[in-house]
Amino acid sequence: MIEPLLLVGLFVAVFVGFNIGGSSTGVAFGPAVGSGLVSKLGAAALMTGFALFGAWTAGREVIETMGGQIVPQSQFTLAASVAVLFFVGLALLISNTFGVPASTSMTAVGAIAGLGIASGTLNEAVMLEIVSWWIVAPVIAFWICAVIGRYVYPYLDATLKLDRSPGPILTVHRADAVPRPRLGPNTTPRELGSVVLVVLIACYMAYSAGASNAANAVAPLVGNGAVSIDNGIFLAVGAIGLGAFTIARRTLDTVGNDLTELPILAALVVETVSASLITMLSYLGIPASLAVSATMCIVGLGWGRATRTVTFGEALGGDTPEFSVDALTTETADEVPAMGEETSGDLAGTDLFDPGTTGRVIFFWILTPSLSAAASYVLFAAVPL
Template identity: 65%
Template structure:
């Protein structure tokens, strides 16, 4: 019976990792695939390698936290481990069903916290540290990108001019299932090849941070309970993430269905660097956190900061001006030279507010579900393990 239950636990863990690979590949390599720098197969291969690398190195810190610091490792009996993973799997199913990216890290922590609350073993100091990071990281993501958007973005856009030819840098041959490059576009410039390198390199960095943070979501309960070693757990999570990257992620990459690819290329790279750096630092500290939450707040911050260039800080403080709130400013026409960038307070508000980057109502719905999903997971976990304690 125990062997069967362990097999179920491994299958649920693999299901969680499979869905992580499917969603994270689009976030990491959507810009690269959308600009035809790499193929979907190449994106999946890079995701598999760098997610495993992230999980194998600093991802172990997150496994240690989730597998023994939120509640003692002794609480992760085999039934409890399977139940925690079940809640994470259900959250993924719901998020996929309704097209809302639920945070697997937050859901997993909520499920473990419910277990600890029901058994009286929840370590509040650890939970306080994790929840504090959940609050601080999105705020920090917003303000870092807001500062970049207000003071640096138009100059970086004019200086680097990161773009690629509409028909791509490479000439591709499609065999039906796999595309591979057979030459380069004669119209491509060295600057555009530099842009392509940056897109791929930062996508790999994003994949590394996703693996570092998310490997624990799939296997921490099983590792914490001693049913798998940390190394075997990371390999299981890495294999499942790779499977998701090579299968269901292809549909995401077909439509380039993630928020980052709605941005200009430079903006997408800034969002990826800042959000991936935050998650990597938190993973080093052993704190599970949501890459999707940080990335979304980066998008909002970058667009808002760019839009505020129509107003000087002194005018805003004195009430003589008001910064626009529309996020379409990132798509505003770039200057041909950094020296031609208008100064703060001299830009045209109509140009910076020309289009919306995102739907505020949709963002509000996503944020509510980010809060609601781990809360529901914690409540359901608490109810289940309380009932199990009564019946046991």
Template identity: 80%
Template sequence: MSQPQGHVVVEALLFVGLLVAVFVGFNIGGSSTGVAFGPAVGSQVLGKLAAAGLMTTFALLGGWTIGREVVAKMGGEIVPQSEFTLLATVAVLFFVGLALLVSNTFGVPASTSMTAVGAIAGLGLARGSLNSDVMLEIISWWIVAPVIAFWICAVLGRYVYPYLDAWLQLDQTPGALVTLDRSSMIPRIRLGPNTTLREFGSTVLVVLVACYMAFSAGASNVANAVAPLVGNGALEMNTGILLAGGAIGLGAFTIARRTLDTVGNDLTELPILAALIVETVSASLISFLSAIGIPASLAVSATMCIVGLGWGRATRTVTIGDALGGEAPQVSVNALTVEREDEVPKMGEEAPDELSAHDLFDPGTTGRVIFFWMLTPSLSAIASYALFSSRFF
């Protein structure tokens, strides 16, 4: 092949690689926006358009700061950088995007990081260059992180949540949160007719925590779109992060609507306090993992926080002694129903029927989400391994 022809082929592959990276980032935005802002949208604190705008801004900020560590890990430590030829990079990103597209089509938040690492691991296994120590470290955190998320929220639900609820009383009153007063020459923003200062403050807090969650999503997920391109030198780190951030924003404004419905409405009906706890714990956990370079799943952590918080609340109907004696807590309850008593009932004194206004979460939806967490990285790894083991590579 002559030099001009070879140059044209390289440029064509790079262009395709950039398109596939945008495709991956687009799907990341569709998946992660639901996880980050689903609780806020589900509790009617934010609309979908506002959630998309905030997701775009803070995901880019997260990728620009601590997300660099994850890009470095995925772009050259799971497999050597030399394995990321342009053709291999395009193939890896394609498998990631395809698996995520399947997940988003069914309206569930996919584990983007697990899918991306699965594709890279398939490449490494086929070439015999997989760094088993790095993979063991990543997989260990994949196992440990959801367990940590569940138990932190379970403890908070059992021992802390009812006291916070009784103290904060984060009600949502009917009507607009704020209104625009046009009675004077300079319009002023005022609290709605039924809005209290406590409600306004709690609403602002929910939005801030959701933005923090979007920050952690960007920190963890920007690498999934551009790490191979950065690893092989096709993109400079800053350029890659900007490209991924823009693609995530595109997904947030379009296909994220389905995952917002799934997390915000189908999975659970979250009160404001529950949304705050879920977002704070899951975002803190993912931000920590991103800072140490571990690509982890925000979707897994967030949902395990939801389930753990509800399970912890449900166990307040029995004491530890009763549970050890065979008295099982009623888990399928609205364990996050607000408390309005001056004194929180002692452990074991809450009747199950006091917590049963609605189901805490839909087991069918939860099972569907878990199924896709396992399916998408498996499909990505298997397809990647099969391709790179073939004679074409």
């Protein structure tokens, strides 16, 4: 018979995975679904499959780090494991209440660190490495996308032309004995290739989400030995899939999502860079935030794109126009203006990000793991579990 406390732990793990699936599916497949390239049902199925792939491969490293390297496995009693998962669930509740994407990875690490400090078993070298990557990864994300926005984005925009033509992408030709797919009446081969690219990158994002987030749902239970790492992966991805097939339908429709507000090409650049960084960190066993990296990619892409109106020296000096979503879509054609030849009028439009909102998001990114660590320390110091 399963212990009641373990049932509580499994329930909280499913709750965490369920919410991760709901939010991550919207981030990964928002551009594809919004453009009519993939149905919501198809997005949920792809999200589940590729999240499992990511969790089964790179995700194991993150589970092992969070389940036994930040603090020894012996510290993960069943009660302590449930408490850590509770803090992660609480972070999701705060995130949903205030509409701010709190990092479950950072919150989970904060809770485990609080346990380690209270028990005097924190592996400071591992913790220092994790925190160092938390600082370095967003900076890398910003500068990679800044370079892409300044030097590469206009040429990608002119080459790929990701705008959808009216009508179906593919039709089925049934005149022959064997039905064969054909390009739609308005579909060009380049558009078909762009469509395939959009879907592939969405799947890559799903892989990255599985690699980084499965540990948030089950690492304490795996560290405790209550579930094996294989069963933990299946439990986490099952919960992520449940969220993908249910509440993700709402997030896929949300126009206010940070990524789906962007043009498709900009969203794909953000997804590719942020997913690559998080996948690399997952293989290194570093739990990191996909939301933080993605947001810094957005800011970097907008800054780099906006600086095309000035020389490099002026850009470093701060003489840059305001960030705008429209600044990411001005090039049409066949002709890409040379560096410094675009005008601020070309870049005018809706702000890419509101400074007040951005400040609020960053504040909660710092607050939730800090509160998690502090509350965890108080709990485990007062009541050793």
